[in-house]
Amino acid sequence: MKIKADRDVCIGAGNCVLAAENVFDQDDDAIVVVLVESPDDEDAESARNAVGSCPSGALSIEET
Amino acid sequence: MASPVTPAQAPVLPLHMRRARFDPPAEMARIREQPGLAGVTTPLGRAAWLVTRYEDAREVLGDATRFSSAGLPVIPVPGTTPEEQRSGNLLMLDPPGHTRLRRLLTGEFTVKRIRRLEPRIAEIVADHLDAMEQAGPPADLVPDFALPVPSLVICELLGVPYADRADFHRRAAQQLDLTRPMEERGKVALESRAYMGELIDRAVAAPGEDMLGMLVREHGDDLTRTELVGIASLLLIAGHETTASMLAIGTLALLRHPEQAALLRDDPQVAAPAVEELMRYLSVVHSGVPRVATADTEVAGQAIGAGDVVVVSLPAADRDRALVEDPDRLDVGRAASHHVAFGHGVHHCLGAPLARMEMATAFPALLRRFPTLAPAMPFEDVEFRSASVVYGLRSLPVTW
Numbered sequence A: 001m002k003i004k005a006d007r008d009v010c011i012g013a014g015n016c017v018l019a020a021e022n023v024f025d026q027d028d029d030a031i032v033v034v035l036v037e038s039p040d041d042e043d044a045e046s047a048r049n050a051v052g053s054c055p056s057g058a059l060s061i062e063e064t
Numbered sequence B: 001m002a003s004p005v006t007p008a009q010a011p012v013l014p015l016h017m018r019r020a021r022f023d024p025p026a027e028m029a030r031i032r033e034q035p036g037l038a039g040v041t042t043p044l045g046r047a048a049w050l051v052t053r054y055e056d057a058r059e060v061l062g063d064a065t066r067f068s069s070a071g072l073p074v075i076p077v078p079g080t081t082p083e084e085q086r087s088g089n090l091l092m093l094d095p096p097g098h099t100r101l102r103r104l105l106t107g108e109f110t111v112k113r114i115r116r117l118e119p120r121i122a123e124i125v126a127d128h129l130d131a132m133e134q135a136g137p138p139a140d141l142v143p144d145f146a147l148p149v150p151s152l153v154i155c156e157l158l159g160v161p162y163a164d165r166a167d168f169h170r171r172a173a174q175q176l177d178l179t180r181p182m183e184e185r186g187k188v189a190l191e192s193r194a195y196m197g198e199l200i201d202r203a204v205a206a207p208g209e210d211m212l213g214m215l216v217r218e219h220g221d222d223l224t225r226t227e228l229v230g231i232a233s234l235l236l237i238a239g240h241e242t243t244a245s246m247l248a249i250g251t252l253a254l255l256r257h258p259e260q261a262a263l264l265r266d267d268p269q270v271a272a273p274a275v276e277e278l279m280r281y282l283s284v285v286h287s288g289v290p291r292v293a294t295a296d297t298e299v300a301g302q303a304i305g306a307g308d309v310v311v312v313s314l315p316a317a318d319r320d321r322a323l324v325e326d327p328d329r330l331d332v333g334r335a336a337s338h339h340v341a342f343g344h345g346v347h348h349c350l351g352a353p354l355a356r357m358e359m360a361t362a363f364p365a366l367l368r369r370f371p372t373l374a375p376a377m378p379f380e381d382v383e384f385r386s387a388s389v390v391y392g393l394r395s396l397p398v399t400w
């Protein structure tokens, strides 16, 4: 899987960081930063959860 | 079961603000099962469409282009203009004006920034528990714990004198109280802005290390005074009333489900999911700002005309089987983080990381300090507060 984040759409709510701390972070303006583009199995579920809980629709997953 | 709505309030209370204690009214579940959308009347008497399903709620709240938050007129108040009343109030602005203000603020509410507050929040929680313990049972959980904890947190964060709390608590409660005449609520909102204006002027003269100081120092050139006042007023009111309601009604829900309370008390890992589940189960904000359709459109097959008002019931959406299995059961162990109790889309709660931290600290600390905590009155007599923008309890006498 490959994670994509649209930083122009992100509203900085931080839901993704809470759901998958190993995969997402926020910069100083709270905008999402993807730490791991292709999370391993261990983080895949929490990453999916994070994408689902994003309120702005900034995150998407490309299954590879 | 008796409705918590007292007869005096019933005629003015629209369906989406009615509750049966912890639950949305039974009628809401029936409407959710029917195709299309039902109609409802807003507290100000406008006919509106009522959205009750989870997917429909996400669709409406997630599309600020089709559904405006700036469409409804503000309550007219002599001595001010609608523009001034709206200014800086993120909730009533659409992109791109909304985006501009929101981006100035989000940096203050990152998960990382809020984590730095954790020790101080834990200390504030512990201080209030100490005071309750010293005074001995019974206590009223609302004035002794649920209200002061988030109030002190937001005061320190913003730089609002905590000594002024009696006044701003009263104003916040009155502003959100839908049983009061519109004019009165508008007038109180004006008082709130006047109070905040004084604090902003003080911050301009001598900016401190708090958020008001930061806003003035870093964004004093990009923001007008009325915008600063609007932002700060919203943060103060949204920052304490909502979390206070959750702490009070959330505690009552836990005490009614002792096995759930025990899980939360005994396992620190349960705190985060329990907060999400309590948020989902209780969804204390009835609906957020009513949206207005910007063009002819359609939701759930229902044609909606340009200018139509759309009300999204957050508790109804959060009790939809499309979100979780067995939605009417409180289950603090489940992962329910996709709820809409913090809203959805560009207006999703700015303070969510802070509110989550406060709740994840306060609930377990309360249950651990008083393992025998119990309501000090029959459940039937607990007074719920329904006719407010935020659902909650008027008081919660407890003993231990």
Ligand code: HEM
Pocket (backbone or CB within 6 Å): B090, B091, B092, B102, B154, B234, B235, B238, B239, B240, B242, B243, B246, B284, B285, B287, B288, B289, B290, B340, B341, B342, B343, B344, B346, B347, B348, B349, B350, B351, B352, B354, B355
């Ligand atoms: C449990 C506590 C809370 C709940 C249930 C809650 C709920 C909500 C909801 C449902 C919305 C969206 C309203 C809409 O779409 O019309 C919202 C927005 C907002 N909340 Fe919260 N909130 C809570 C705590 C807080 C705290 C602690 C703060 C401030 C520090 C805060 C500040 C805001 C602000 C500024 C907005 C407007 C965001 C925007 O329009 O972009 N909230 N909140």
Ligand code: SF4
Pocket (backbone or CB within 6 Å): A005, A009, A010, A011, A012, A013, A014, A015, A016, A017, A026, A030, A031, A032, A053, A054, A055, A056, A057, A058, A059
């Ligand atoms: S959850 Fe979505 S909106 Fe929030 S920070 Fe992450 S990407 Fe941005």
